[in-house]
Amino acid sequence: MKTNIIEYLYESAESFPDKEAYFDETSSYSYSQILSEVEAIATKLIKKSDTVCRPILIYLEKAPRVLCTFWGVVLSRNFYVPLDTDMPDYRIGLIVENLKPQAVITDIAHFDKARSFCKNVYVYEEMIETEADRDLIEERKNSAIDTDPVYVLYTSGSTGVPKGVVVSHRSLIDYVEQFCNEIKISDDEIIANQAPFYFDASLIDIYCTLKAGATMGIVPKDYFSLPLKLLDFLESYNISTIRWVPSAMKMISTFKGFKTLKPKALRKVIFGAESMPVKCYNYWHSNYPEATFIQIYGPTEITGVCTYHYIDREYLEDEVIPIGKAFRNTEILLLDEDDKLIRRSDIVGEICVKGSCLALGYYNAGEKTEEVFVQNPLNPYYPERIYRTGDLGKYNENKELLFVSRKDFQIKHMGHRIELGEIETAAASLPGIGAVCCQFDKEKQKIVLFYESKEWDDEKVMESLKKRLVRYMLPNTLKKVEKMPLTPGGKVDRLALKGLL
Amino acid sequence: MDELIKILKSYHPEVDYEKESGLIDKKIFDSFDIVSIVGELMDEFDIEINAEHMVPENFNSAKAIWDLIVRLQDE
Numbered sequence: 001m002k003t004n005i006i007e008y009l010y011e012s013a014e015s016f017p018d019k020e021a022y023f024d025e026t027s028s029y030s031y032s033q034i035l036s037e038v039e040a041i042a043t044k045l046i047k048k049s050d051t052v053c054r055p056i057l058i059y060l061e062k063a064p065r066v067l068c069t070f071w072g073v074v075l076s077r078n079f080y081v082p083l084d085t086d087m088p089d090y091r092i093g094l095i096v097e098n099l100k101p102q103a104v105i106t107d108i109a110h111f112d113k114a115r116s117f118c119k120n121v122y123v124y125e126e127m128i129e130t131e132a133d134r135d136l137i138e139e140r141k142n143s144a145i146d147t148d149p150v151y152v153l154y155t156s157g158s159t160g161v162p163k164g165v166v167v168s169h170r171s172l173i174d175y176v177e178q179f180c181n182e183i184k185i186s187d188d189e190i191i192a193n194q195a196p197f198y199f200d201a202s203l204i205d206i207y208c209t210l211k212a213g214a215t216m217g218i219v220p221k222d223y224f225s226l227p228l229k230l231l232d233f234l235e236s237y238n239i240s241t242i243r244w245v246p247s248a249m250k251m252i253s254t255f256k257g258f259k260t261l262k263p264k265a266l267r268k269v270i271f272g273a274e275s276m277p278v279k280c281y282n283y284w285h286s287n288y289p290e291a292t293f294i295q296i297y298g299p300t301e302i303t304g305v306c307t308y309h310y311i312d313r314e315y316l317e318d319e320v321i322p323i324g325k326a327f328r329n330t331e332i333l334l335l336d337e338d339d340k341l342i343r344r345s346d347i348v349g350e351i352c353v354k355g356s357c358l359a360l361g362y363y364n365a366g367e368k369t370e371e372v373f374v375q376n377p378l379n380p381y382y383p384e385r386i387y388r389t390g391d392l393g394k395y396n397e398n399k400e401l402l403f404v405s406r407k408d409f410q411i412k413h414m415g416h417r418i419e420l421g422e423i424e425t426a427a428a429s430l431p432g433i434g435a436v437c438c439q440f441d442k443e444k445q446k447i448v449l450f451y452e453s454k455e456w457d458d459e460k461v462m463e464s465l466k467k468r469l470v471r472y473m474l475p476n477t478l479k480k481v482e483k484m485p486l487t488p489g490g491k492v493d494r495l496a497l498k499g500l501l
Numbered sequence: 502m503d504e505l506i507k508i509l510k511s512y513h514p515e516v517d518y519e520k521e522s523g524l525i526d527k528k529i530f531d532s533f534d535i536v537s538i539v540g541e542l543m544d545e546f547d548i549e550i551n552a553e554h555m556v557p558e559n560f561n562s563a564k565a566i567w568d569l570i571v572r573l574q575d576e
Contacts, residue, residue, distance in 0.1 A: 224532035225525060227552040250536050369546040414533040445537070458514035466515075471531065477511050 003146040016213040024065035024218040039132035052077040054102035079149040082198040156344025160425030165365035174356040179206040200304040234263035241268040247417025253283040272296035274412040297323035322400035330355040338375035433483040434457035449475035518563040525557040548573040
């Protein structure tokens with residue numbers, strides 16, 4: 001039984017030493033090249049510090065070498081925390097304050113920036129020159145246990161402070177074993193990666209590739225604005241599998257891209273992280289009737305995926321594509337308002353998850369952890385944690401789970417999870433702004449920010465928000481209001497604002 | 502043209518569309534902006550924009566987008 005995620009790397013490096021493992025348009029790594037950089041980085045970290053199970057930030061632009069830093073950190077028995085290099089300083093500040101990182105790994109180009117938020121800086125270009133010390137590595141590796149954290153990923157938090165989800169080796173190994181086995185990724189597959197590495201949708205690409213000894217190519221971000229380049233990438237690299245967010249797939253369906261070019265090797269299409277428009281799915285399915293289409297579902301707090309559904313037919317526009325059933329070794333509990341188990345179809349309840357996939361909790365946020373990682377209300381006899389997703393679901397008559405909506409003000413927009421409260425907090429903190437309220441216009445799929453202000457206009461508000469929020473959280477539409485409508489209780493009247501959308 | 506500017510402003514009010522000529526090259530519009538904007542343009546101007554039209558030259562400035570719309574309306 002595996003107890004450390006790094007074992008997959010050693011296995012693939014032994015079975016497929018010279019095979020291309022990870023590439024982008026400017027670099028390519030074989031499995032043995034990955035391993036040698038990983039060992040160099042780990043040696044450097046072990047020699048510099050005795051501390052284990054501490055967070056190490058990764059501040060690098062997306063590229064295959066980023067994975068070498070992830071696993072170098074893991075091999076030193078610490079855990080990696082990827083940061084987006086486009087993230088505004090304000091948000092980096094919030095994360096650093098919460099995380100108190102041990103160190104940051106960056107490159108020469110980002111050295112000054114990294115230094116500004118973390119004193120202890122390692123430079124990638126220097127680290128990989130370190131001579132690997134196998135004895136040292138072996139000793140550190142043998143001390144590791146599978147409840148050690150492997151990574152922390154930050155997601156949006158309703159109070160304005162991002163939440164760091166801490167995931168253990170045990171959970172990630174469970175993910176790899178159950179999920180990668182179920183979707184049958186084999187060593188001859190070439191996966192085109194879309195999701196950023198700081199987002200758990202990339203776990204499939206990174207780890208199913210690693211386990212199978214397959215190949216993963218990073219699609220340049222710009223190509224998701226240029227459908228022809230995107231299709232050309234899939235065609236010229238013989239891509240067989242994609243795991244994209246539906247918004248990225250829409251880039252091809254909106255422009256009827258397959259009319260121009262239909263990549264020939266594509267045979268597996270996996271999507272999740274937001275609801276799939278039926279029109280978009282039908283377009284893909286009708287162009288690839290022989291391909292396997294899988295919808296997956298799961299929040300970061302349960303290691304990315306907990307349910308899956310093989311889609312085998314076209315859907316009508318008013319139908320909902322199911323999120324399906326739980327993976328092996330994971331259990332879904334649908335609980336009603338009184339925490340009673342729902343078994344019958346068509347009754348809405350909260351989707352709760354049980355199993356090894358549960359994250360350890362939120363980093364340095366005990367109270368927030370206790371709110372959602374709770375004792376299983378169906379079991380009063382011994383400690384057993386479940387995760388309350390805050391997502392509402394129901395079963396259809398075929399016992400397949402359907403996603404219904406959120407319980408709170410969290411939304412999924414372009415595949416990203418966003419707390420509207422975080423946008424409101426950022427907007428309310430701007431000096432020129434009075435009351436604010438953020439709403440999601442479901443029909444147009446837009447984030448709308450209502451604000452009161454005497455001096456500021458849309459232009460100024462947007463400029464300032466850019467310094468505080470990551471790009472995907474920026475409102476799509478700003479609406480200045482004379483006076484925010486209030487309920488008799490003095491709270492912002494969200495219903496009244498809905499009428500102004 | 503005013504109608505177009507209004508749509509573009511609703512996405513990025515901070516941009517000066519009279520002057521800006523690097524909407525794509527400078528990554529002012531990301532891919533998700535593009536999909537939504539083009540969706541609106543197709544509805545608003547009753548045109549069909551397909552994959553071949555999706556090149557930076559056609560979307561780098563408001564003027565270029567407008568030229569594309571006019572061209573497609575003539576077809």
